């Protein structure tokens with residue numbers, strides 16, 4: 206049987222469930238740390254596992270350039286390469302080609318571009334993207350699409366979305382079903398309800414193992430994102446996983462879970478950690494700030510990660526000031542732990558039917574007069 | 578009782594023993610990873626412990642500048658700050674002042690200098706160095722001395738060494754004895770046998786809990802270092818620990834252990850790891866080299882570190898090529914593990930009375946026709 210999602214409970218529009226994959230079961234809602242180039246930046250796989258993370262994301266664009274999809278396959282696949290034994294979702298490369306690659310040229314068949322690393326020329330088509338994801342060994346393959354830029358006129362958004370739908374049909378065709386593996390379609394259409402409806406209907410017509418919502422978290426703001434979710438999520442099948450791509454801040458996750466989203470990925474916890482930022486149960490902290498220099502308290506007393514259980518804010522501030530690798534390492538670890546703890550708390554609240562109360566408590570803690 | 582060393586066996590001039598400290602026992606010969614600014618670069622304390630390391634070194638110069646000795650004391654000492662529960666040896670700051678600080682001015686009383694970080698003015702004297710090391714919480718305090726540059730004329734070396742000996746007396750005087758803590762004297766005298774003898778006699782006259790050999794690994798080469806050890810080690814007391822500062826490559830450790838040295842520290846395993854270099858039972862490897870791109874073998878099949886048990890050379894090569902933090906993290910981990918494994922092997926060989934055979938086997942493996 207291909208990969209499938211099983212609902213185990215709901216509370217309002219929010220859902221709890223289990224994603225059954227070739228590499229194990231993943232309770233949802235789930236946050237997937239991003240392992241761009243075959244590593245969650247600054248973490249060993251053991252460290253990622255220790256946070257409770259059960260599933261990670263890999264980037265087709267980065268991995269096709271380095272070390273190369275065929276090489277990953279020769280080396281035993283991405284799971285073996287990065288020592289990750291849980292499921293892996295790979296994106297299609299489309300988003301990164303548009304944001305990172307040079308000299309992009311798109312046609313009906315696909316995209317030709319030059320590598321941002323060495324200028325070498327490459328081509329991605331729906332078929333090649335699916336092939337690369339198969340070579341990497343992805344449990345969840347994503348359709349190759351165009352992430353519509355924001356803002357876009359209705360006409361631009363429609364044109365872009367319809368191309369993505371034609372590509373989605375080609376991706377589904379190119380995907381070889383395998384036990385515990387699946388391919389997700391991606392709903393586009395910017396913030397236009399009728400375009401989202403057209404896109405969702407097209408994808409449901411093709412049929413996928415899961416449905417992603419793309420083209421959000423691209424500058425539209427949280428309010429527009431939430432209102433787009435409000436009308437888009439109900440357009441998706443009840444019995445399959447829903448994945449909001451590239452989201453987000455803790456408050457974004459909370460709002461999206463309440464709107465029925467099951468899966469998330471985002472570079473924020475890892476990237477912010479490298480920049481000196483910690484997300485905690487009492488809001489965000491910038492550990493570069495001199496006020497932490499003599500602060501013997503942990504980042505977050507509610508957190509069980511090594512940064513919080515073993516070290517003080519003063520120590521992490523010191524590490525950042527000295528450009529010591531351990532500063533980003535500890536903050537990345539903590540942030541991933543915090544995201545995992547948050548998702549676990551939301552899952553439990555959904556199953557207990559008290560998500561509204563729990564969400565209010567979480568938000569109150571974020572917004573309480575922080576002594577930081 | 579102050580810190581002491583207890584011999585447990587010997588083989589030729591090589592010795593095995595146990596260093597009894599306020600933070601536990603350390604089997605010798607021992608290699609101490611360097612935790613310059615309160616962190617072994619790129620490693621969590623759990624990672625360092627996992628390699629089998631039992632004792633680490635901290636740098637007075639770096640820590641007095643950032644975060645500051647008094648601040649470290651307020652935060653509970655260096656052990657708490659860096660989550661290291663084993664013994665810590667701190668150097669005196671003398672060597673780094675001479676190699677890193679700007680506008681150094683030395684007089685009979687001490688050294689005035691400007692920080693290489695922010696240009697701020699500081700002063701180190703024997704008394705202040707000992708005080709800083711007490712504030713840090715060092716199990717082993719080192720005498721503040723001048724590391725005689727190499728090459729030096731006999732006259733220069735004599736003048737420098739005699740200043741260090743006057744400072745050594747002041748350090749001993751300034752050191753407050755505490756249970757399980759001790760202060761080590763440092764033999765200077767460059768490569769001159771009569772100066773080393775004069776220095777050793779002066780230190781024995783003062784009396785220390787251990788004796789270091791300083792002023793080596795400063796460009797004299799392995800042959801001169803070994804011949805200096807050949808005549809200097811016998812000048813040191815039999816019943817106390819002998820520490821060769823800042824050494825070295827695996828072959829340096831092997832040769833120095835065979836000459837009766839008990840303790841070592843060096844940045845080579847950590848610094849080389851960050852540069853892409855791995856020390857293995859079959860010699861050194863440069864993982865940046867393109868020949869590793871498709872090599873599915875571990876760095877060192879004889880090693881149990883996460884880099885070797887979970888990953889391939891190809892993966893580590895890929896990480897280095899992408900400037901991923903995990904590359905240096907894994908190589909640092911491996912190198913520290915390799916150094917710890919080497920020292921354990923030497924300790925066991927000494928206790929079994931088969932050090933010559935073991936040393937030959939180790940060297941043969943290093944020098945075997947490496948397929949790398």
Ligand SMILES: [Zn+2]
Nearest residue numbers: 508510513539
């Ligand atoms: Zn934490």
Ligand SMILES: [Zn+2]
Nearest residue numbers: 880882885911
């Ligand atoms: Zn290893």
